Amino acid sequence: MPEHHTRPGSVASGDILQTVRVGLPSNLPFAGPLTYAVPEGLALAPGDWVEVPLGKRVLVGVVWDDTEGDDPDAPVNAAKLKSVAAKLDAPRMREPLRRVIDWVAAYTLAPHGLVLRMAVHMPAILQPDAPRVAFRAILPPLPEDVRITAARSRVLEAAQHEPLSANDLAEKAQSSPAVVRAMADAGLLQRVTLEPAKPPTPDSQRPGPALSPEQEAAAAHLIAGVEDRAFRVDVLDGVTGSGKTEVYFEAIAAALNAGGQVLVLLPEIALTAQWLDRFQQRFGVFPTAWHSEVSPPNRRRTWRWVADGAARIVVGARSALFLPYRDLRLIVVDEEHDQAFKQEDGVRYHARDIAIVRAQMEGVPICLASATPSLETVANIDRGRFHRLSLPQRHGGASMPTVEICDLIQTPPPRGQWIAPPLVDAVTQALADGEQALLFLNRRGYAPMTLCRTCGHRFACPSCSAWLVEHRYTGRLQCHHCGHQERVPSACSSCNATESLAACGPGVERIAEEVAERWPDARVAVMSSDLLQGPQAVRELIDSIGRHEVDLIVGTQLIAKGHHFPMLTVVGVVDADLGLAGGDLRAAERTFQLLTQVSGRAGRAERPGRVLLQTVEPTQPVLKALVAGDRDAFYRAEQAARQDAGMPPYGRLAAVIISASDLGAAMEFGQKLAAIAPFGPDIRVLGPAPAPLALIRGRHRVRLLLHAKRSVNVPAALRDWLAGAKTTGSVRLAVDVDPYNFL
Numbered sequence: 001m002p003e004h005h006t007r008p009g010s011v012a013s014g015d016i017l018q019t020v021r022v023g024l025p026s027n028l029p030f031a032g033p034l035t036y037a038v039p040e041g042l043a044l045a046p047g048d049w050v051e052v053p054l055g056k057r058v059l060v061g062v063v064w065d066d067t068e069g070d071d072p073d074a075p076v077n078a079a080k081l082k083s084v085a086a087k088l089d090a091p092r093m094r095e096p097l098r099r100v101i102d103w104v105a106a107y108t109l110a111p112h113g114l115v116l117r118m119a120v121h122m123p124a125i126l127q128p129d130a131p132r133v134a135f136r137a138i139l140p141p142l143p144e145d146v147r148i149t150a151a152r153s154r155v156l157e158a159a160q161h162e163p164l165s166a167n168d169l170a171e172k173a174q175s176s177p178a179v180v181r182a183m184a185d186a187g188l189l190q191r192v193t194l195e196p197a198k199p200p201t202p203d204s205q206r207p208g209p210a211l212s213p214e215q216e217a218a219a220a221h222l223i224a225g226v227e228d229r230a231f232r233v234d235v236l237d238g239v240t241g242s243g244k245t246e247v248y249f250e251a252i253a254a255a256l257n258a259g260g261q262v263l264v265l266l267p268e269i270a271l272t273a274q275w276l277d278r279f280q281q282r283f284g285v286f287p288t289a290w291h292s293e294v295s296p297p298n299r300r301r302t303w304r305w306v307a308d309g310a311a312r313i314v315v316g317a318r319s320a321l322f323l324p325y326r327d328l329r330l331i332v333v334d335e336e337h338d339q340a341f342k343q344e345d346g347v348r349y350h351a352r353d354i355a356i357v358r359a360q361m362e363g364v365p366i367c368l369a370s371a372t373p374s375l376e377t378v379a380n381i382d383r384g385r386f387h388r389l390s391l392p393q394r395h396g397g398a399s400m401p402t403v404e405i406c407d408l409i410q411t412p413p414p415r416g417q418w419i420a421p422p423l424v425d426a427v428t429q430a431l432a433d434g435e436q437a438l439l440f441l442n443r444r445g446y447a448p449m450t451l452c453r454t455c456g457h458r459f460a461c462p463s464c465s466a467w468l469v470e471h472r473y474t475g476r477l478q479c480h481h482c483g484h485q486e487r488v489p490s491a492c493s494s495c496n497a498t499e500s501l502a503a504c505g506p507g508v509e510r511i512a513e514e515v516a517e518r519w520p521d522a523r524v525a526v527m528s529s530d531l532l533q534g535p536q537a538v539r540e541l542i543d544s545i546g547r548h549e550v551d552l553i554v555g556t557q558l559i560a561k562g563h564h565f566p567m568l569t570v571v572g573v574v575d576a577d578l579g580l581a582g583g584d585l586r587a588a589e590r591t592f593q594l595l596t597q598v599s600g601r602a603g604r605a606e607r608p609g610r611v612l613l614q615t616v617e618p619t620q621p622v623l624k625a626l627v628a629g630d631r632d633a634f635y636r637a638e639q640a641a642r643q644d645a646g647m648p649p650y651g652r653l654a655a656v657i658i659s660a661s662d663l664g665a666a667m668e669f670g671q672k673l674a675a676i677a678p679f680g681p682d683i684r685v686l687g688p689a690p691a692p693l694a695l696i697r698g699r700h701r702v703r704l705l706l707h708a709k710r711s712v713n714v715p716a717a718l719r720d721w722l723a724g725a726k727t728t729g730s731v732r733l734a735v736d737v738d739p740y741n742f743l
């Protein structure tokens with residue numbers, strides 16, 4: 001790779017003009033890095049951080065190298081070229097990360113700068129951690145002409161030992177930072193400079209638990225991969241409670257032992273807290289966390305720690321993929337099938353897929369863990385690209401829970417209630433035996449719709465095609481799409497009838513109300529993202545459930561994942577049909593995964609577990625497979641159906657979503673696009689059709705769906721197609737390659 005991009009300039013004869021391409025983290029719609037002149041005497045290499053002028057602004061960018069998409073033969077008008085303003089002192093962006101950014105931009109059709117921005121976190125990140133100033137008592141004798149007050153003498157006392165910051169010292173001496181500083185000025189304390197803080201190093205030599213033979217074999221395979229230092233994908237496919245985490249911890253230990261860094265991706269921030277605890281128990285220190293709730297000062301430090309290699313283990317959400325690892329040796333994606341890995345706005349990427357790309361660019365192994373791998377992953381196992389490691393049994397001889405159907409037609413709940421008699425009995429029994437029960441309903445709030453019994457008016461969001469969801473704890477009606485909220489009215493806004501509003505259908509809050517009436521003595525917890533503020537609150541609740549301070553849990557998918565509660569024996573799925581409505585491509589797969597996961601909470605220790613699925617359609621294949629415990633039969637049927645239809649992972653999809661302030665404009669643009677759409681035996685475009693959620697935030701939405709054979713290069717086809725489309729007025733266009741959301 002050339003150091004820079006040099007070419008003869010058109011300036012004065014004989015001059016060699018040095019230019020570089022600079023990637024700019026921005027939301028400006030550039031196709032790629034921009035070319036700048038390099039001032040004489042400035043040596044730049046790919047990955048260097050620089051300041052460059054753009055219009056009237058000065059932006060921070062990264063020196064890029066020659067890559068696809070750039071036109072190296074385009075004439076550079078030297079006279080018009082602006083120069084790099086300065087080189088910044090920051091760790092170089094390594095080539096594998098630059099290649100990942102190029103790859104994501106090319107694949108998702110997102111502007112290069114928008115992708116680069118995910119790796120940069122401007123501007124603070126480029127400021128090195130300031131050395132910390134600390135204070136320490138001077139050696140005697142003290143200067144004579146200084147007055148020693150009581151406060152000063154307390155500070156002197158406190159400053160006898162290790163150097164402390166002004167704040168820490170003041171706190172220890174019950175004084176103030178101003179007193180501390182004044183004492184230093186008066187010569188009573190010595191100022192010392194401390195190295196910036198570093199994260200603690202995990203103890204990778206600590207022994208883990210004794211592994212079962214299956215765990216041992218899987219761990220040995222993963223460790224061999226880490227030692228090989230080559231790209232490969234291993235799928236840790238083990239039933240819930242089989243000890244997948246313990247297995248990949250062994251691979252993490254191997255990577256840490258070798259002096260490298262490890263990235264662990266989890267689908268939800270709420271899960272990281274428990275993961276941090278578990279890691280701490282195994283390796284003695286907490287790992288470094290990276291997600292949207294990490295405070296800005298911590299982000300800045302963490303980014304630096306990752307770049308200089310001090311952060312040995314990073315656990316985080318999607319965005320941790322774009323951190324500047326210095327010496328990455330292993331990536332783990334836990335719950336790899338989880339759709340939360342798909343980012344649905346801005347750059348629409350799937351974090352599992354990009355994790356694989358990153359592992360490939362870095363030349364390191366990646367481990368995908370799941371009890372219900374995605375069909376995409378299964379197809380890659382079948383194609384021989386990924387290697388499967390199976391853990392077919394629960395750890396420690398715990399049995400898998402029994403799964404039963406609870407037929408809501410044959411044994412319906414009483415009117416206005418949602419828990420049917422068989423589930424009531426099961427929960428009552430568990431409580432009587434001193435065990436815990438979980439009622440699962442993947443719907444936040446109290447009721448998904450509010451209806452006026454007098455006029456039939458239904459309360460809808462003013463700017464989305466969606467009903468308002470009642471949240472009784474906050475007394476509000478909320479739109480789950482745009483965040484609009486209003487007070488629950490006392491009268492119908494359409495006919496003014498009072499006491500006429502009826503809540504239709506249940507959310508978790510309503511189930512909690514029913515639970516409180518039916519089991520008044522049970523200690524009940526409701527677990528729903530809107531009721532718990534941040535990961536810490538989730539962690540506290542999880543801990544208290546673990547300590548058996550809660551008998552009955554009512555929860556959304558937040559509770560379904562990853563937790564281990566030994567006393568939880570009964571899981572009731574209040575509405576097993578919920579995810580199957582709407583008929584999107586992955587509805588059955590997703591429902592199977594979610595219900596397997598929530599079922600997996602039951603009976604993880606000595607006491608056997610029991611799962612009841614409430615349904616009005618007991619013959620649905622998904623539910624039958626869950627009852628039979630026959631995952632592979634379900635997968636085979638689902639694969640066959642996708643194969644027949646040429647749907648992912650056996651075919652390809654991309655969505656083009658057009659939005660505008662009026663429907664006509666969106667539709668008209670959609671028709672124009674359809675008219676120039678690619679068409680042939682391997683590719684066709686469906687639509688335009690109004691999106692199921694036709695209105696969001698006041699914008700009308702129309703969708704086109706590109707469906708192609710697997711052999712088609714979809715991003716290239718999209719680029720050719722959309723190159724001819726100029727949006728005007730309020731029309732906006734978004735592209736979603738491999739869509740997961742069909743709303």
Ligand code: ADP
Pocket residue numbers: 209210211212215238239240241242243244245246247395564
């Ligand atoms: P999974 O991630 O597959 O659902 P976990 O790794 O959470 O399973 O393991 C389930 C439980 O069994 C956890 O409490 C874990 O600590 C325990 N466990 C797993 N493997 C072992 C082992 N080899 N020795 C002791 N405990 C284990």
Ligand code: ZN
Pocket residue numbers: 461462463464466479480481482483484697
């Ligand atoms: Zn709305």
